[in-house]
Amino acid sequence: MKLANLVGERFKERPADCSIDSHALMVRGAYIKYVANGIFSSFMPMKRILRKIENIIREEMDAIDGQEVMFPVVMPASLWEESGRYESVGSELLRFTDRNGNKMLLGMTHEEAAVHLVREYGQSYLKYPFMIYQIQTKFRDEARPRGGLIRVREFTMKDAYSFHTSQEDLEQYYKRCHEAYERVFARAGVPEVVSVKSDSGMMGGSVSHEFMLLCPIGEDSIVICPECGYRANMEAAQTIVENKRDEQSAPLTLVHTPNQHTIEEVASFLGSEAARTCKAVVYRKETDDGLVVLFLRGDYEVNEAKLKNIVGSDIFPANLDQSSGLIAGFIGPCGLDAFKGTVLYDVSLENTNNLICGANKEDYHYTGFDISRDASGVKFVDASKVVQGGICPVCGKHAITISRGIEVGNIFQLGTKYTKSMDMTYLDADGISHNPIMGCYGIGVGRLAASVCEVHHDDYGPIWPMSIAPWQVHLCAMRADDPLVKENADRLYQQLQKAGVEVIYDDRTVSAGFMFSDADLLGVPLRIIVSPRNNKENVCEFTARDKSFAVKLPLDGCVDAVKAKIFEMLAF
């Protein structure tokens, strides 16, 4: 490919609307073009990167006995009504009607389509286990697309679905898939991706993992224990708090706290600190509209994902009116008997005394609150967020760190949620009917490309790993108006192509600065420079985009050295 013919305008200025580097570089390098909110077109370099990632994924899925299939982008609502998700999923599911008034939707995930495809096939236990996957365009009507290809509405995703006759078999396959994912990310040039336990949210299983690329611009918080290797998504991480009771519990004392509403205000007003308070947060359950009061230590925050799982319903922050029986800003554990909702105590309050808490009376708080003495029927739940420096739930050390990460893949043990609701059954060896057990496994192809760029770039452009780079070698004919330069570079271009090297060739008569800034933006891992000065020595310059080496090679026979280097960089 000659660079002169490559469609797409590259430019130097960082676009104002790009908040993250990968987005800015992929726009500047003409990888992608904005079409609408969260919707992009891709130019050739991007398409080549995506295809290489897809091929890596395909090879690894095939290697764990996956069968590539294809589900529709547009599906009838009836399919999602079977599983109940047509109603339960929010407005990120794009629903519409076709010309005949039939209710349809755009696929954002394909559990229903997978069950539909294999429901007849999987009627005997002899057919199990099996896994099917696809690599395809999906649409998720995100409220807030952001960060270029990091969070979009239309995206290419690999989604896989496995079917099993026992939980043990699922777990074995889940492990194989976990390993395949590690290979995918390593081969794509980001072996640093880590898997973390996660809350499986609307997917409806219990065990699940997210594969995270640690990166400051990540949307997710990841809890890591550097001491023992424990890792979990913030939403799933277990909170461990070791409180020490004061030796003496002061008596429960009503104090006047006029106009002190926030925990910080109250604590400061009473000469204490947030950690010595018991605060309340109130939610409303989606299922029955009931109120939920969660008490937690004043310096901890609610983990809504964990709380959702505890109450078994989606929850929303509650607006309190008089009928609630609660007085906002002054809610406390004592004197709540008339309150009809759910009362929960977070583990951060376990073993505490002498705390400040609300008195359920306008402008009044208690001091000297002793949870074991003053609150009745307390059962602690884990509904708060893990904190930096907190206690690791595995090794028990005060070592927890919290990092940001981009989710580049996820795997779920789905159980029978979909096979039960969609009535997929098989007969076992004894002729007894069961619902198969499912797992599902996703990788966002475009997001992975953008994430690799985010962690592998410099100020001048991406530094693509060899395995997914749009080309392997960037050949620069510096001073292409010099006949000998042109001749040598042309010959090298032919030789490299003949040797099966993917080469992009810049033979434009432009300045070296212009040529190199384009090359930097394309981020091809290896570069060869033919120039008048090099010609004098009968060599070419052979350098790495990541500056790891720069050598001179004799023009004759340099192709073998280039091929060897490519081979080395592809090794995994």
Next chain:
Amino acid sequence: MKLANLVGERFKERPADCSIDSHALMVRGAYIKYVANGIFSSFMPMKRILRKIENIIREEMDAIDGQEVMFPVVMPASLWEESGRYESVGSELLRFTDRNGNKMLLGMTHEEAAVHLVREYGQSYLKYPFMIYQIQTKFRDEARPRGGLIRVREFTMKDAYSFHTSQEDLEQYYKRCHEAYERVFARAGVPEVVSVKSDSGMMGGSVSHEFMLLCPIGEDSIVICPECGYRANMEAAQTIVENKRDEQSAPLTLVHTPNQHTIEEVASFLGSEAARTCKAVVYRKETDDGLVVLFLRGDYEVNEAKLKNIVGSDIFPANLDQSSGLIAGFIGPCGLDAFKGTVLYDVSLENTNNLICGANKEDYHYTGFDISRDASGVKFVDASKVVQGGICPVCGKHAITISRGIEVGNIFQLGTKYTKSMDMTYLDADGISHNPIMGCYGIGVGRLAASVCEVHHDDYGPIWPMSIAPWQVHLCAMRADDPLVKENADRLYQQLQKAGVEVIYDDRTVSAGFMFSDADLLGVPLRIIVSPRNNKENVCEFTARDKSFAVKLPLDGCVDAVKAKIFEMLAF
């Protein structure tokens, strides 16, 4: 791949809802599964076929300097408003609103997206010509999906768009693309695909070709002259009629034809035939609601596509009321002076006399109508369908045949329709601004697969060409419960895989009939049978799915012979 693990249920009975063979076989063979009207999922064998076709297309598009890109499936309405197609295209364009109320649509073709992608890039004449293409899912809300994958709503299509600075350059590229298409179809196993001139319809260009696979179940009528090779789509074929006038013209005579409404009734009532009548058909123009009366010889039919182009508007059959000034069933060329619409005469009436025609009076016709004597201001237009045995517009012989065909690809010279409406311009060498000239080029991937099956199958299953077959070799271990059979077949399976042969291996302990009917349904071009009888001779049977050969090969070293055969069958 072991057949025992292949997901999908194959069965013998032809499904009642399958009207064509390819559809029935692809359902019976578990290639596809119905999801909704015109929407299918694909199992692994189908996906493999599609990927092979896609790769052939990709190679041929790259070979004519195409750059693979990707456009969105979901596009904002604003993009199609720029070109005017958001309004002009009918309900086959699926329109909807997203969660924020923005008007969106599902891409059924991507001219707008292509112009959008390259509008900034193509601002200088130096960047031209270039071609971009994608292979992607599209959605077209067809009123009547039919024939399995032949006419669907959701489909995978390769669509390409080229940009030029002169008509000559477009025409040169158009020719290259035409040749690339011929290679694609030949490589996909249907070299018999022919290109025909076509009406370009809503694409809006002038010159276009459709690539047709001749086949009785095809939806399109193709006009072919076997004498000189002239070929055209029925919609575009030129009608040539050589009428011979009677020596004497009888006088125009009013005759009473009570209750004779159709041409056949009138002709029969008057003891004549349809070919000796002048009939009228009436349309209403979409643009200004005006009426169009077309007169043509009674035995010819209107070609609405040609008529549309003549009147420059979409047209619909008109319902006539009194205000029209026309009396349905009795419309004729004489006495139409009060009629305010358009009156056209088809070439089938040229040089006629002594015809029967309507008298514009209830229950009356004329006999003796002489068009040159009795009608005024006649200018003939070509608005009728070519007939079997008609005159070839190129060689002039009475040799026209009409065949059915499936459209598997099309190419269009688009001109500046999109670049003008979407304001894409470039500066030429003199700094003068122009709109680039476009071509566009499509191939339906799924439809091509189904079409190949339609023309290459027997009663038992598809007979896939080697180049697109799901696997290259189908290995049957007949009596796999015989240890020696299993051992020899297993070893052969390993050897074939090691040699890079795509092999599907059936080692189930099922009957030979069951095994072969499955193999027939999968349509793999080469078959190897290991059996107890063969083992006695130390051979395997090597046969072709199309029955072109059946030989015995020594078990040792047979892999080389198999590889040689595959190589031979892939040669193009």
